Amino acid sequence: MSRSWIKNKIVGYTKKESEKRDKTIANKRYRRLVKVRIAKRSEVLPLIREISNIYQFDKDGKHYYAGMTKLEMRK
Numbered sequence: 001m002s003r004s005w006i007k008n009k010i011v012g013y014t015k016k017e018s019e020k021r022d023k024t025i026a027n028k029r030y031r032r033l034v035k036v037r038i039a040k041r042s043e044v045l046p047l048i049r050e051i052s053n054i055y056q057f058d059k060d061g062k063h064y065y066a067g068m069t070k071l072e073m074r075k
Contacts, residue, residue, distance in 0.1 A: 005074060005075065009065050010065070011062065011065050012060070012062050013061050013062070013063065016059045018059075019058060019059045021058075025052075026051065026052035027048075029051050030046070030048050030051050030052070
C-alpha cells in the first residue's frame with residue numbers, strides 16, 4: 001500500500017472510518033416503517049430524514065483540510 005494516497009483533502013471530524021453500520025440501521029428502520037404503512041394502506045409514506053438523524057451518526061460530517069501534509073495523505 002505504499003502507493004495509496006488520499007485523492008482529496010476532505011476528512012471526517014472523528015477517527016471513525018465508515019458510517020456503514022449507521023446507514024444500515026437507518027435503512028432497516030425506514031423499510032420496516034414503509035412496510036407497516038403500506039399494510040395499513042396509508043397514503044403518506046415517511047421520508048428517510050424523518051426516521052434517522054444524520055448528525056447522530058458516528059462520523060458526524062466532513063470538512064476540507066487545506067493544510068494536510070503528504071504524510072497525512074497516505075492511506
